[in-house]
Amino acid sequence: MVSYYHFQRMNKALPDPGSWDEYFETFLAGNVVWGSWFDHVKGWWKKKDSHPILYLFYEDMRKDPKREIRKIMEFLGKNLKEEILDKIVYNTSFDVMKRNPMTNYINEIKMNHNLSPFLRKGVVGDWKNQFTEAQNKQFNEYHEKNMADTSLDTHFRGLS
Template sequence: MEGMAKDKVEETKELEWALIPPREVSQVDGVFLEKNMCNNWDKIWNFQAKPDDLLIASYPKAGTTWTQEIVDLIQNNGDIENSRRAPIHLRHPFLEWVRVVNSGIDEANAMPSPRTLKTHLPIQLLPPSFWEKKCKIIYVARNAKDNMVSYYYFQTMNKGLPDPGSWDEYFETFMSGKVMWGSWFDHVKGWWKKKDSHPILYLFYEEMMKDPKREIRKVMEFLGKNLKEEVLDKIVNNTSFAVMKNNPMTNYINDIEMNHSLSPFMRKGVVGDWKNQFTEDQNKRFNEDYEKHMADTSLSFFEEL
């Protein structure tokens, strides 16, 4: 009986998800964004950051939630219960996101200092007050191929984003930069360049997978904290993929716009999964395009560990 009741709940959730209309898309300065963001753009652009704000920035599906949970646990000295006080989107307002009843800007403005905020905006669209107030920023980047695959599956299950179509169709869309929040190449390169003139800690998803404790220590030092080794070990454990996947405060299981039965929000959390998705021709085409786009930067990524 319990199993039947659970199935009924899942069916109801899927029906509710199916009835949600897809979000419309528009553009700001040539970057594709959800239409409500564009309609709210003056409010977003004029957002007033504070000097003690911390901003977590990334391209979508590059390890954002992972980084957020690491930051929250460091800020709270490894207190696991405290980090589960609320869903992560309430702990760290998503700056540009616009919901039915409120927006990330509203949530941020209502939050006491010091605030930790999140954004997927490319460098040129970030509200100027973050630069003026010299806010600390943590940026996390992921190799383009894995990022593309993860973003594709995220779009299939998230009604807050456009329908990605088939994988082959999405491959073309991503290559042309016509996805939400714009070109991956422009995004990672723009933030990489900006770190030379602003307090930005630039992290790599692959390095976080390879040696999480080392990267968590970098974040700790960037935030001016000094935690004991056993606390760092606790943070490593509690920000592992398996633990976060089973944590309702990080896995968006109650978000009505996400259908986890189509693809889980936390899908695999590995490096190199692109090999299971790319055809040989797609890989060849991508590599050729990648060389051209990345010729003007020192930025480099690992595609496997």
Template structure:
């Protein structure tokens, strides 16, 4: 269940969802319209929250039986306070920003619940400036990284999950208090692999109306690889990105892998 709600917006297949700001962070207007409800959401102590930057229904959530698994794209400073007050377990997944930018760009191309991304060149500049829904990637990953030492947050990296999925799934299992045998872990690894999930209607969003998500423009689950940014970044863009990255990430010790050796 997501802590961001877009289902009530009526699409006719041509328009895009409008956006506005919540505390300086760009958000789809349905999220803005119900912000008080989101902010005052009452978490339960046994809730598990999955948090990611994008491309990583509150009433329904209230009716879900415990323990609940919820998800959000909110930066840490916009997280409803009850999650911290109730000491909920939170899993945060971060992805290297170059691949994240490419994936988010294609996601916005196909998803009319988000603003049109414009050209790749325009999107590149907007992403660096943090002028995309859910705000700056840099602030997002740094905020959650800083919070992990004060709260029950398991901070994972997408690249680690791709490289050694069994090890990372074992981490998750231990974090949520599950002791899984090897054969169970192997089954989870299989069913959560990109190729299997891409064919799973429960994961690939193929059941969503094409008026909202047009998979002919770009599939919801596109490539899921590490290093695809090389197929999009020009040499000049890569140099500009690296310079910007070093400045914005100078105050943190997070290490990202931009490709596999």
């Protein structure tokens, strides 16, 4: 939700998301540009039963990028030399990608980087600095209710 909010703030092609508090309610209601996040995620999660899809999580990539890249290699049936794997780990690190104009989308016509850079922070759990305790409680309840019919573990952790 936090990433969507900042992306919508900086993307001139999208409607202004309003304040964080307004966006929080809009997001939970599923009234964002791409529709309900919950429906979107659950729809793709169900596809794993009929399509070969590899799911990776940002938290896992930050924790152990080499392990996650090996998962991709295995999924694709590839076996790369260790030095190539190390180059991939380096060049796909958040800090390197943030400095690379090929990955950190810089288009001042469509994006207002004064409001928010395309690649913002890359910090796992930084959403805790955006949510109030009441919003965290509300989101956790909403998430539990809307994701109850799925086995997906989204790595969400409360403020407590």
